[in-house]
Amino acid sequence: MQRTNFGEMACSIARTLDVIGEPWSPLILRDIWVGLTRFDQLQEDLGISRKVLTERLGYLVDRGVLTRRPYDRRPRYEYVLTPKGEELVDLLMVMVAWGDKWLAGEAGPPVLLRHHACGEISHVELHCSNCDKPMRANDVDRLPGLGAVA
Known part of the structure; x- marks a missing residue:
C-alpha cells in the first residue's frame, strides 16, 4: 500500500x-x-x-x-x-497540555513543565501574536492565504 x-x-x-x-x-x-x-x-x-x-x-x-x-x-x-525541530517540540507541548487535561486520569500528568522565565510549574496555552489574548479554535475566522489553491 x-x-x-x-x-x-x-x-x-x-x-x-x-x-x-x-x-x-x-x-x-x-x-x-x-x-x-x-x-x-x-x-x-x-x-x-x-x-x-x-x-x-x-x-x-x-x-x-x-x-x-x-x-x-x-x-x-x-x-x-x-x-525547525525545536518548533515542532512547541507543538508537542500543546499536545501535552491536551493530554494532561483530557487523558491523565486520577493519577495526574506524568510530567510537569517548569517555565524558566518565572520558575513556576505551568502548561502551554495559545495566544494571539498581535494582542496576546487567548486564541482558540472558536476565536478565529479562516481566510484564504497566499498559498491557497484557486
Whole structure:
C-alpha cells in the first residue's frame, strides 16, 4: 500500500503531518528533547525496531527537523533538534497540555513543565501574536492565504 503524500496538499496541517504524522516521530522528538540523543538510547526507551528507528531518524534528518552530529570515530552519531525541530517540540507541548487535561486520569500528568522565565510549574496555552489574548479554535475566522489553491 502506497502512503498518501500529504506534503503536496495545500494545507499546513497536512504538510505538518507529512513530517510527523506517523506515531513514532513525535515520540522520537520527545526523547531527543529530553536528552536521549543516541540511537541505542532511543531504541531502548521506545522499544522500536532498529529498522523503523533508522528509517524515522533518516526521514526527520532529511526534512530538516534533526541533524546528525558525530560523537565517536566509528562513526557514531547523536541526533540534535534543529530550530525547525525545536518548533515542532512547541507543538508537542500543546499536545501535552491536551493530554494532561483530557487523558491523565486520577493519577495526574506524568510530567510537569517548569517555565524558566518565572520558575513556576505551568502548561502551554495559545495566544494571539498581535494582542496576546487567548486564541482558540472558536476565536478565529479562516481566510484564504497566499498559498491557497484557486
